Amino acid sequence: MSLTPYFEDQAVNVQKLCEGCEKCNQRSELFQVLSEDEPKIINKDRYSVRFRPGEVILKQGTHATSFISIIEGFAKMYIEGHHDRNLVLDFVMPWKLVGSPGIHLTKKYMYTVVAIQETLVCFLNGNQFNQVMALNSRFAELYIRMCSGNYGRSLERMVSLAQKQMHGRIADALIYLSEDIFGQNRVDSAISRQDLADYTAMSKDSAIRILKEFERDNIVGLEGGTIEILDPDRLHSISMNG
Amino acid sequence: MSLTPYFEDQAVNVQKLCEGCEKCNQRSELFQVLSEDEPKIINKDRYSVRFRPGEVILKQGTHATSFISIIEGFAKMYIEGHHDRNLVLDFVMPWKLVGSPGIHLTKKYMYTVVAIQETLVCFLNGNQFNQVMALNSRFAELYIRMCSGNYGRSLERMVSLAQKQMHGRIADALIYLSEDIFGQNRVDSAISRQDLADYTAMSKDSAIRILKEFERDNIVGLEGGTIEILDPDRLHSISMNG
DNA sequence: TCCATTGGCTGACTTAGGTCAGGTTGTTCC
């Protein structure tokens, strides 16, 4: 496939968006186990694209050919469900690999991924990915571990959504976001009330109500969109008993 | 490991419970791809046990070392959740392989499996299973496909539980049970009202109420525990709009 | 400058669905 000069320039620009995979792979437990040659297979058709806030990175139902990995920025992945409501599955920070169970099955993405902040995304060809799994069993093992983690987390969320009531679900969300996603005692204002409601499967109004209640009880502090976790212990206790 | 005559006899009895793996493996898409020698690895420590109705086959939280496969009978798998309520994840018919995401991660079973009818279960050593995955990449690929299927189904159920109301969830359950599990227009009386309630995350009373409503509307027929699906089309429509 | 838009917030109202108390039926065991 030879490129015209114009497109060659474009290709160079794309390349410039990140500094190649060497550094990325160091960040990823998964890619660290690859031999010297194996990344070349995956990198053959690799490309990266920059998305603005609100733009769709992957669309539920479209043909699933690529894994993606976020290099910088922040995104959410959600299922477009019934009655025009979305169920947010997860928020995606850099270095997390996102595929979709569909890549191995129906070849359709099972969820939509949308950029929340400006986001640089790397697209990895699924077939080349599978090729490497066939070559390197340690890589396949880690991939299975990753899938198991996704599945396990989805089971936990299923229980939370099905059996806890609103206070418990909001507590779960705040704990996950503050501890696992942002890694501080706060939830960034990039997460809107609607996002929180879509993550906890309730109406936006209800989510706001509970947050305000938590504020009244000095469990969280609300200031300009960001949520400060003031009393993590009580939040954990609400999560357990909710 | 030499066995005393007594235990040898026992071993022979256990062996007799099923007729060896040759026939089983033909039933399983997964095991069909194994070479002649590979099943021997998995069969090395294989054993089978018969369970009576209500007996626990795997217990959530215990050390996860084995995959299981049901040879005959019928079981349910559920998560022991909050407020002493169980969330039934699935009903298990023969030839389905059941592991747990925990086998690849925390080494704890994430759910409990209980026999509904008298059930013959085959236990497969997880390490030997992993060994074969490292040897046979086609086997690993099919296993990944199986995991993706589980994950995908859990996402669909998450949406159903979080966004549909009771009529829709019962419709979903009846469709799944009649079409995918029992493969006829009926749900066997082995499934109790409580099981149905635990599968759809509602109280037993509510499940009964909805079923009776469906009966009044001639969507299902209820006779002695079994549920006859009289109007699958309307059931599908309720599932869509519920 | 004014208007329009978006996101957060609140109170009043309505409804889905859980809980409880009691009733029926069928089954097992003495």
Add this chain to the structure above:
DNA sequence: GGAACAACCTGACCTAAGTCAGCCAATGGA
């Protein structure tokens, strides 16, 4: 036969949570 028990069923009641209508504050054009 009757006692004990389980699964199923029903109506009355109550509460969790959604809906709606409307408010405010910040932002962003034209």
